[in-house]
Amino acid sequence: MAARESGRIKDSYQKRVLDDATRKRRQKKALDALEQDNFHDDPHADL
Numbered sequence: 001m002a003a004r005e006s007g008r009i010k011d012s013y014q015k016r017v018l019d020d021a022t023r024k025r026r027q028k029k030a031l032d033a034l035e036q037d038n039f040h041d042d043p044h045a046d047l
Contacts (some may be wrong), residue, residue, distance in 0.1 A: 018026070
């Protein structure tokens with residue numbers, strides 16, 4: 001009987017090689033998301 005593996009587990013072990021443009025685009029997108037998330041008044045500023 002052959003051992004069965006999940007395709008998702010197998011995919012997670014593969015390293016994805018990104019070119020410079022893709023890496024920079026993803027980095028900028030992540031940074032923009034963080035900045036948008038941080039763009040609000042501090043609810044604990046008056047403590």
